[in-house]
Amino acid sequence: MRQIASEVGVQAGALYNYTPDKQSLLFRLMRDHMQELLSAYEAQDKSEDPRDALRRFVGFHIRFHLERPDEVFIAYMELRNLTPENFTEIEDLRRRYEDSLEGILRDGHVAGLFKVPDTRIASFAVIAMLNGVMTWYRAGGRLSLDQVEQIYWDMVCRAVAT
Amino acid sequence: MRQIASEVGVQAGALYNYTPDKQSLLFRLMRDHMQELLSAYEAQDKSEDPRDALRRFVGFHIRFHLERPDEVFIAYMELRNLTPENFTEIEDLRRRYEDSLEGILRDGHVAGLFKVPDTRIASFAVIAMLNGVMTWYRAGGRLSLDQVEQIYWDMVCRAVAT
DNA sequence: GTTCTATTTGAACAAACGTTCAGATACTGT
């Protein structure tokens, strides 16, 4: 708390005008992040074509997360410091995001475009793979964002295509 | 330290007969884990065929990590608590492991079996995808280990195959 | 300029932290 306060340019006690305690500060940070993720994704225009929808999902996921390295870091590393109730609330939000990907995969599966024996696992796999970008990508590095997006789209596409 | 001590059935002070301080306790835990990972993988019999080697890598990675949930958790979550020197040493070990996967991908690429424009990124992607298993797999769940391995092998294979 | 509210300070609190160490205890070899 003292560290946060000093970064804001204030004494630690002053923070308690804005949060009842440290736990809810963390929780609101994470909940806001997840809600932003969900509403940003839902605001995107969708495609009826599952292949198209999947490509947009890949692009959206990479870009959204790369724009918010700090929030993403916290959302992953601080999960264990949430109270059980707060944890399940964050998990529910994450679940909703995963579900939207799973929906795409299922649509593609029934349309015969994708071959995904288990859509739940496939969506975990795709998201895990995309999350990997956050660990190595640095702006101004060897590859442009467009190139990264292209490479990952290639892999995801082939991983699920019939 | 008091928590660790009580789990071992001893007072906190007694731990200092076994470690000079908390940092090196953490460091040795992580280093031992990474060295075990490397030597276990290197002890496996290799295949000349890149496809075969990749399939074995996938199986090895999933099984090795699922057998050590605690070590894996620590190896990922406690990285930020290492001193800079210790951090780079752990990173080097991780690098060596990633390199062995990258070698397989490169071999497959030059043999015309795989289509991986960037072997470094592809190896990150594969490992990230496989790591995802650790977050959801529970022994005795809906899928057997063999099934999980099969599903992931399918996806990895198609993601990199020509 | 005065009153009223909102915000910040600065000190204090209890608890938890990593670590140390003198003394007690347990083990080993003779």
Place this chain on the structure above:
DNA sequence: ACAGTATCTGAACGTTTGTTCAAATAGAAC
């Protein structure tokens, strides 16, 4: 049984932690 070594205890240390609160300060309304 004894000496010598290895290990452990229990209390203490100095910090750091999250949090509280009376008093000081700043801001808004008239």
